[in-house]
Amino acid sequence: MSDEKTWKEIPWGGLILDAGNAAEYHTGDWRTERPVHIMDNCKHCMYCWICCPDSAIIVEDKKMVGVDFNYCKGCGICENVCPFNAIKMVIEGQEGD
């Protein structure tokens, strides 16, 4: 909260003066459930990557390697669409920490 600005320091009317700034907004703050990647089941079909609304699936060398928790808001779409049960949603702070 400490970096929040006063009314004297921000553009009027709620205008956003920079384009393409969605990356600056960490939707991961919203998360209450977290996807856990079960590597043994994963076929790297990229369906979770296609469906993730926050581009939070991390892909390296054509392989799904994890989730960017700065942006994953825990919606569970990846678990829902995965054909191989390779993603399981868990409650934050309860399992798999």
Place this chain on the structure above:
Amino acid sequence: MVRSMALTGNFAAAYSTKQINPHVVAAYPITPQTTMMEKFSEYVANGEVDTELICVESEHSAMSACVGASAAGGRVITSTAANGLALMFEIVYIAASNRLPIIMCVMNRALSAPINIHGDHSDSMGCRDSGWIQIYNENAQEVYDTTIMGVRIGEHKDVRLPVMVNLDGFITSHKIEKVDVLEDDEVQKFIGEYKPVYPLLDTDNPVTYGPLDLTDYYFEHKRQQVEAMKKALPVVKKVSKEYSNFTGRQYDILEPYHLDDADCAIVTMSSTAGTTKHVVDKLRAEGKKVGMLKVRLFRPFPAEDIREQLAGMKQVAVLDRSESFGAYGGPLYSEVRNAMYDVDDKPNIVDYIFGLGGRDINAVNIENIFNRLMSAPAKMPGDVNYLGVRGD
């Protein structure tokens, strides 16, 4: 050499709009506003303006189109009345909150129900907290001049707020009066070239209008609007003075009339000020110390200036052309009485709600109010009266 025209209030608004030559006008017809837009569409059809006239399907769309055009970077004018203003209410707030200096002429008319097409201030008073600058005009001349001044006021860099130019429905909107007008190039010289701020059409500098603004920043944006309104007050004074020098017609936020040595005064707005001046003249000729204070600028409310004008006065009656149901008095009364609270030698202040639905107010009505003030005791509690209604 001053050029004069015989114009109704609506034609005066249309003529000044023609001379302003805005980029976009979007409007929907509603009595008693219709003839302004009929006249303006003639100017468009005759090629006398460069304006893109958008004939929309409702007032909600009219103000939405104005918001879009203004955000795009255009100089924008519209007009409406009564239920039309009520229908655009949602977007009226958005225009102010997005800091878009749109000009809107409002031919003040009673709100339904029952349906009534005649003049009162219930429509614009419903928008008094919307963040628009509101100026109330006595006659067609003021309507013409205020529309032109409004452009400079709203577009001022310290302000950037929309401006509502109010005139009494039918009484001012349809009455033909002599109006002194400027030449087109003089109007253009006064308003200057429009310099848009953060225009959407500037694709080299893309901006986002109207994003989500939750608990973390919404309050800060409202605080900015408060500041813009505060800064609007000296800007209205400055532009009025500049325009007065430019035209020789005197304008300010208030118009005191025989107030200096008056013991009793009426505070009112719009066309009723004209009738009140007539009564003040009559009573002054009889040696009675009465005066009037006409409030032109209602938002931002000039509390400090009103304190200066009314301090030391003995009795004051405020005349409100709208009811604020359930409130203690009409909107003007609440503001004036609140402004006077901290003044040591404050006058007694009473309220008269009058003229709802266009009910006539005449010189006798006003003289009766002055008579009550002149015979009132030194200490008179505030009260709210209903003038001209049958059964009190």
